[in-house]
Amino acid sequence: MRTSLATALTLALSLGSVALAQTKPNRYTTTGIEVPVTPEMTGAGAVSSGVTLPKPPPVTGSRAKPVAHWGKPLPYPIVIADRRNNRLIEVTPDKRIVWEFASPNLKVYRGNEDVNFSADGLQLAVSEEDNFDIHLVDYENKAITWTYGIPDHRGSGPNLLNYPDDAHLLADGKVITADIRNCRILVIDPKTQEIATQFGTTGKCEHKPPQLLAHPNGATPMENGDLLFTEISGSWISRVTREGVVKWSVRAPNVRYPSDAFPTVDGKQIIVADFSKPGRVVIFDPATGKATWEYFVKEGEGMLDHSSIARELPHTGDILVVDDLNDRVIVIDRQTRQIIWQYGEKNKKGHTPGLLNYPDGVDLDVFRDWKAAAK
Structure with missing residues (x-):
């Protein structure tokens, strides 16, 4: 018999893992449509890696003033949303x-599928498409501190989502998510x-x-507070202010299925992954x-299989890619277009x-100087 939502939340609270008491409780005003779990x-x-984990160093950096970098091939540690292992892992x-x-x-x-640090590095915003919810996770305490959406229930009413993709904790404390199958992007006040x-x-x-969106799967905050929308249908990428003013809207070139567009490090161009086979990355x-x-x-070792995230790396200009169905995260050299770093083994x-x-x-x-901590 399937566990009820109330039972699951009670169990999670008893384990001390879901700190819902820290925020206003979810108001389950409607139940939505229950979705069978496959x-x-x-x-x-x-699951867990089984590794004995060190104590994290304190937060001493920010996006504007990051900690000392490691250089090539990967300048900073990365937190990976390891979706079918149902975990976040920092490497x-x-x-x-x-x-x-x-x-x-x-x-x-x-099924955590996207993860993004808050501006202060203390929290992680996590989206779960086929669990129909989004979370905030406290990095230090390893605890869920907030949830929007009802697990295993899809819908569009209060506290309901339908395939939420991408989540970010904004600088003003609100959370943004792209609610794909409801064709909307939501900014939610956790308070x-x-x-x-x-x-x-x-x-x-x-x-x-901003009135209509064609299956959005990305809502990325930019440095000045504008938002970068990614729409699957038509491969549209748009820059929109928080007030809803569209600064520009263009189709991503050579991309069939755009996934979570990001600005480049200088903020002047856009980088986007093509969630296809073979996959592609375009700036x-x-x-x-x-x-x-x-x-x-x-084809071959370098072929991407449904790549979902591409980011231009600071300091090196190389490209970080999540290669989903190849079960790996890689770094591609900007000049040679060769894979120079990889975590995970293909297939x-x-x-x-x-x-x-x-x-x-x-x-x-x-945010954390893991390089110095290792010494």
Whole structure:
């Protein structure tokens, strides 16, 4: 028999893993549509690498003033959303596991597919598409501190989502998420559990931002507070202010299925992964709509299989890519277009050190000096 939501939350609280008391409780005003849980959605279950983890160093850096970098091939440690292992895992450039958040309860936390640090580096915003919820996770205490959405229930009413992709904790304390199948992007206030701002019209899926959105799967905050929307249908990328003013809207060139566009380090261009097979990474200039750099390999070891995230790395200019269905995260040299760093083995699923199971999201830990801590 399937565990009820109330039972699952009670169990999670008893384990001390879901600190819902720290925020206003979710108001389950509607139940939505219950979705059957398949073995694929459960993945490997609640697993851990088994590594003895060191104590994290304190936060001494920020995105504006990051800690000392490691240089090539990977300048900073990365937190990976290891989706089908139902965990977050932090890996250093020398491939040590230094931090891990394993699922405290598969009903409440399962299938984490995107992860992004808060501006202060203390929290992680996590989205779970096929668990229909988003979370905030306290990095130091390894605890879920807030949730929006009802696990295993899809819908569009209060506290309901339908395939939420991407989540960020904004500088003002609100959380943004792209609610794909409801064709909307939501800015939610965790203090009230209310939707503060909605872009797009629920259930109307076409491209006319900000009133209408065509299956958005990315809502990335930019340095000045603007938002970068990614829409699957039509491969549209748009820059929109918090007030809903569209600064530009262009199609990503040579991309069939855009996934979570990001600005380049200088903020002038856009980098986006193509969630296809073979996958692709494109950097383009929104002023012209033309590609300025591209990675595309049709076969062999370098071929991407449904790449979901691409980021330009600071200091090196190389490209960090989550290669989902190849079970790896890689760094591609900007000049040679060769893979120069890899965590995970292509087509080998696992949860022990060196292995991943459908990784789907990544962010850089520029906040903690793990390099100095290792010494």
